[in-house]
Amino acid sequence: MMLSFKRKKPLLVGIDISSAAVKLIELSQAPAGYRVESYAAEALPMEAMVDKNITDVEAVGNAVRSVVRQSGTRLKHAAVAVAGSAVITKTISMPATLNEDELEDQIELEADQYIPYSLDEVSLDYEVQGISAKNPEMVDVLLAASRKENVEDRVAAVELGGLKATIVDVEAFAVENTFALLPDQLPEGGEDLIVAIADTGAAVTTLTVIDNDRIVYTREQGFGGRQLTEEIQRRYGLSYEEAGLAKKHGGLPDSYVTEVLEPFKHAMAQQIGRSLQFFVSSSAHRGVDCIVLAGGCASISGIDTLIEAQLGTPTIVANPFANMSLSNRIKPQNLSNDAPAMMIACGLAMRSFDS
Numbered sequence: 462m463m464l465s466f467k468r469k470k471p472l473l474v475g476i477d478i479s480s481a482a483v484k485l486i487e488l489s490q491a492p493a494g495y496r497v498e499s500y501a502a503e504a505l506p507m508e509a510m511v512d513k514n515i516t517d518v519e520a521v522g523n524a525v526r527s528v529v530r531q532s533g534t535r536l537k538h539a540a541v542a543v544a545g546s547a548v549i550t551k552t553i554s555m556p557a558t559l560n561e562d563e564l565e566d567q568i569e570l571e572a573d574q575y576i577p578y579s580l581d582e583v584s585l586d587y588e589v590q591g592i593s594a595k596n597p598e599m600v601d602v603l604l605a606a607s608r609k610e611n612v613e614d615r616v617a618a619v620e621l622g623g624l625k626a627t628i629v630d631v632e633a634f635a636v637e638n639t640f641a642l643l644p645d646q647l648p649e650g651g652e653d654l655i656v657a658i659a660d661t662g663a664a665v666t667t668l669t670v671i672d673n674d675r676i677v678y679t680r681e682q683g684f685g686g687r688q689l690t691e692e693i694q695r696r697y698g699l700s701y702e703e704a705g706l707a708k709k710h711g712g713l714p715d716s717y718v719t720e721v722l723e724p725f726k727h728a729m730a731q732q733i734g735r736s737l738q739f740f741v742s743s744s745a746h747r748g749v750d751c752i753v754l755a756g757g758c759a760s761i762s763g764i765d766t767l768i769e770a771q772l773g774t775p776t777i778v779a780n781p782f783a784n785m786s787l788s789n790r791i792k793p794q795n796l797s798n799d800a801p802a803m804m805i806a807c808g809l810a811m812r813s814f815d816s
């Protein structure tokens with residue numbers, strides 16, 4: 462074995478703070494890809510998050526501590542993400558001759574042209590995307606900015622949970638990362654397809670369209686599984702917590718499927734269809750070739766078949782762990798049930814292995 466004096470970057474757990482839960486994934490590299498070392502999810506109190514913004518840092522911190530304990534991870538560093546709606550992204554062109562320091566200085570000088578807030582109020586980062594297609598003497602640079610409080614609240618919650626937030630990413634980029642694991646689940650291995658990832662969580666449905674492994678469109682809508690929970694609560698006279706448990710573990714009257722669940726599934730298909738119509742009308746694309754369902758609502762039995770039938774587009778449920786080996790402390794059935802909701806956490810955990 463060679464000696465190496467370069468300090469390796471610490472490995473990271475992916476921590477996804479969504480509107481209803483905190484999810485943790487820890488990956489390691491295995492000979493044939495990745496291995497899931499540990500994972501856990503913990504529900505958040507309803508008032509801890511509003512519109513994907515943290516309103517109770519302490520409650521989220523407690524949930525982070527809980528997933529760290531449940532998962533048994535030994536890692537101390539984390540990657541977290543802010544929601545797309547909290548981030549402004551812009552691709553700008555810069556001279557290819559600039560070195561890293563010059564590029565950074567130039568971006569700081571020019572950033573205020575693209576960001577509608579004072580630069581003191583934002584956290585800013587950029588990534589060089591490569592030579593510009595329009596001009597070979599320029600490089601395309603992706604600029605991302607978010608209000609400081611969005612970033613600082615997540616960092617603070619993670620630290621309360623006993624971890625250090627080393628990377629703050631954007632949710633859509635984490636999804637794009639995980640998408641790289643899905644080709645063999647897609648028609649024709651995903652070759653030359655335009656794919657829509659519809660992530661329906663508790664409160665928000667995010668549509669991300671990927672063409673040639675690049676995000677070309679994202680849109681958020683206020684629709685999610687919480688509507689189903691509230692309908693169960695109202696119809697059967699349960700508390701919100703009881704309704705959530707009944708939704709997950711069963712025990713509701715026979716009429717539940719036809720009177721409550723089926724209408725919700727149709728509403729979900731309608732929301733995704735509407736988002737796709739917005740995409741087609743606002744872009745030069747002809748439409749999408751495949752829909753990938755993610756988020757907690759993707760685990761609803763038969764939802765993929767119903768959406769495929771209603772929208773006439775091949776539809777699959779995402780499982781980023783399909784080709785991964787699992788450590789013996791993971792219960793395969795539990796991970797498989799939660800897999801569609803783990804797209805963001807998985808993409809964040811993959812940041813450990815960025816070259």
